[in-house]
Amino acid sequence: MGGVKDHVVMFPFMAKGHTIPLLHLAGFLSTHHHLHVTILTTAGNAPSLRRHLPSSVNLYLLPFPSSPLLPSGVESTDLLPSFSLFPAFMSATSLLRPHFHHFLHSLQLSNSIPLCLISDFFLPWTLPSCQHFNVPRLTFHGMSTFSMFITKSIITNTNKVDFKMNPLSIPGMSDSNLKVSLADLPDEVQHITDLDIPSTQFTLAAAEADDHSWGSIINSFTDLEADYSHRFQSLFPAGVRAWLIGPLSLLNNIDKTDEYDDDECLRWLNGKPKGSVVYVSFGTQAHVEREQLEEVAHGLEMAGWDYLWVVRDVSFRPPEAIGKKGKIVAWASQSAVLQHEAVGGFVSHCGWNSAFESIAAGKPLLAWPMIAEQSLNAKFLVEELGVGMRIGNVAGDQNGVVSREVVEKGVREMMADGEMRKKVEIFGRMARNAVRDGGSSSQILTDLIEELRKVADDRREEVAVAEESLVQLQRKDELVRTVA
Known part of the structure; x- marks a missing residue:
């Protein structure tokens, strides 16, 4: 199929661990599902991404914001001289928001609004622009469904968790033999009740953006994590679905020679x-x-x-x-x-x-x-x-x-x-x-694409109806003026 409805945009966070799985997915969507795929990145990251992608995948470059707190040329967390600079890096990436909004606006002007945006969860500020242009936002966390469920359950049910207990009593885990302690949790979740900490503020903002997104894609497969997939999905508002489409590393071979041999x-x-x-x-x-x-x-x-x-x-x-x-x-x-x-x-x-x-x-x-x-x-x-x-x-x-x-x-x-x-x-x-034809992840990915196409068709029909209604109103106005 051709046309604008086949366009998928991806916006990975600028870190290798976050980016590589989406490169696998981008190549596969382009070569096997014949979708037009665009990846948003910056000039400093583009050469490495380009070497890992088929020519059919497009790169769109956004200007990386300058920051006095970051060394010049650092456009990926892998290049940070110290992880203490990570908050400054996150602040810099948030300044990409107006450039992202302009990108979607340019697609709207060219009548090529994409099927969806696949956004890293570290980029929650992409949601308002997606809502403005009516683009479904799918989040990608790069985490196991189990870990996503544990953290999401605690964030969603903070008032029900006694953080002094060991092990923790986590809502939705009463029937599980796995015992989770406070020390098992990421730092930002350990301190989720301290609203003065910037990492807590960001975590809550990202979780809220997830709740208002169209769904989540997960690098896992049903037979591995079906139970936790259902538990995880139950924490979201109705209609928000988790799509298990991994292992992404088996979808497309991007392991080509990089800067090392x-x-x-x-x-x-x-x-x-x-x-x-x-x-x-x-x-x-x-x-x-x-x-x-x-x-x-x-x-x-x-x-x-x-x-x-x-x-x-x-x-x-x-x-x-x-x-x-x-x-x-x-x-x-x-x-x-x-x-x-x-x-x-x-x-x-x-x-x-x-x-x-x-x-x-x-x-x-x-x-x-x-x-x-x-x-x-x-x-x-x-x-x-x-x-x-x-x-x-x-x-x-x-x-x-x-x-x-x-x-x-x-x-x-x-x-x-x-x-x-x-x-x-x-x-x-x-x-x-x-990931083979007929396998669970392969079928779920196919279903996801078809569902997104249906959403796009419905969206276009709504626009067509609205435009036709406007034309009819204009004709009535002209008729009234003529009679008058």
Whole structure:
């Protein structure tokens, strides 16, 4: 089909973990569903996005607002020299609102209002413009449905939660065996009752924007999180639906060479036996102290398995005698690495995108949560799914250093646990089936597109009726003037 109703606009938050899943979706919608897809971004982020996308996906550049609090050229959270600058970065992104409004206005003038906007939840200020131009807004959180339900339930029912209890009594979780403590929650949810904290104000504003949006798309699949999907959706006003369409990493292959040579990693893996390599990555946002990195290095060597370790700190130099069993790199194409048969397990910070890629690849996890909702993800992976085991500090204590002996023990147990491996391989097959033709995620995505098309058709019909009514009124006025 052609025409303006086939246009989908995406606005990812400017962070790799938030952007990459939507790039998978954008490429798939463009090449498989033949939709016209436009991604909103800034000049500093465009080159990386362009390398990851088919030519059929368009980029529309918005000017990144200057801020005296941010270093020049920092247009992504991955480039922040310190995470303490994150609030300043968020404030700067909110200044994109008039440029976004102008973009939608230009589409209206060209009679090409899109089917929808898929907006990161970190951009709640996109909602008023969507409402003004009658564009359905779908939010994307990049979180597991379980974590989204827990946080949403607490935000929605703050007056019903006793934050001094341990574990917490969370509305909607009375029949669950999973126990959640205050320390498991993201910082902004832990302090959700303190309305003077900027992060609380933002969290509440984002939650309200979600409530007034058309729906949410979730990077998960029905057989993995059907129960929590129903619980999560029950917290929204009637008509707002959650659409589980993942794993997005399996929709479209965007793992091309970026600013680092990932082919070197894959060539290195090609020379290793099946299931013999431990993949290690703590994501792009969490700061890991040098002392902890050294303990990890020693622990990996002591465990005896080959390892591929992504270390964001390019200045890190491992201790002498470290590196005989492994390869340390600054970046790797994670999805491709996890899909490689040589990889036998993943030491992960439990960001949902990373953890879900591991599940999709059928690889068990050593769960080492650090920030945000990662402790909730770890709880779901370990206690609910049984596809990982926990390492690291207890929830809420992120200051202690995990010893090399603990790292060694955790890696050895992860690589040797046959039952855990069987479970994750089953979930991996289920994940691949979900995105195949006729699979649950594939069908839900098709249903979503058709529903959006129906909404667009209804919207156009309303406009046509209104225009026809206006014409009739004008004709009556002319007739009255003629008679007079």
